[in-house]
Amino acid sequence: MKMILMSVVTASLLGSIVGCSPTQVTASHYYQFNPPVNEKLLDVTSAPVVLLRKVKIQGVSQSQALVQQLQNGETHIANYHFWSAPLNELVDQYLLASLQSSTTAATILPEAKWLGRYKEASWFIDIEINQMVGTANEQAVLSGHSYYYQLSGNELQLKSSHAFNHQTTLTGIGFNALVAAHQSNLDSFATQLISQLDGLQQGQ
Numbered sequence: 267m268k269m270i271l272m273s274v275v276t277a278s279l280l281g282s283i284v285g286c287s288p289t290q291v292t293a294s295h296y297y298q299f300n301p302p303v304n305e306k307l308l309d310v311t312s313a314p315v316v317l318l319r320k321v322k323i324q325g326v327s328q329s330q331a332l333v334q335q336l337q338n339g340e341t342h343i344a345n346y347h348f349w350s351a352p353l354n355e356l357v358d359q360y361l362l363a364s365l366q367s368s369t370t371a372a373t374i375l376p377e378a379k380w381l382g383r384y385k386e387a388s389w390f391i392d393i394e395i396n397q398m399v400g401t402a403n404e405q406a407v408l409s410g411h412s413y414y415y416q417l418s419g420n421e422l423q424l425k426s427s428h429a430f431n432h433q434t435t436l437t438g439i440g441f442n443a444l445v446a447a448h449q450s451n452l453d454s455f456a457t458q459l460i461s462q463l464d465g466l467q468q469g470q
Contacts, residue, residue, distance in 0.1 A: 301363030314388030364456035406447035
């Protein structure tokens with residue numbers, strides 16, 4: 267698995283001074299994934315074309331703040347620890363870069379920017395994430411479903427669907443370790459998507 271650097275941006279909220287007593291300064295932390303460097307020159311003229319649709323994240327996992335599940339089953343929304351952008355956008359960018367750099371068997375493109383090649387696409391991949399959270403037993407969980415469609419006439423027809431559930435144990439303490447574990451889950455998921463796509467293409 268590729269070692270990928272995670273960037274953390276920290277912003278300080280400036281406190282005001284009341285009288286002679288300074289107000290306590292609270293730091294807010296912002297996290298994102300650094301996509302892998304795509305060393306493969308993307309040939310947008312080659313076939314087959316696979317269009318990756320926008321990732322959908324359900325429920326509280328789409329929160330701007332990082333999410334943890336407690337032992338009693340309650341959900342904890344972190345204070346002062348946030349994703350640097352909407353989480354579905356970060357996952358979109360990371361998965362696309364991972365898939366593009368991991369396979370030469372297909373040209374994988376974002377659907378939203380390549381509608382002109384809609385009818386050329388061999389496959390459309392739709393991803394729904396149900397959970398992307400930390401757990402009380404110090405793990406990161408990524409679960410949901412992936413759907414593979416093909417164009418028939420002017421309509422998309424579902425050809426295959428798969429559940430996924432990836433879990434990574436944290437290697438340290440704190441939110442840096444949690445984000446690193448989320449990133450590891452995304453790496454595993456990208457590998458799973460490539461394997462499924464290869465199987466579908468061979469079955470044609």
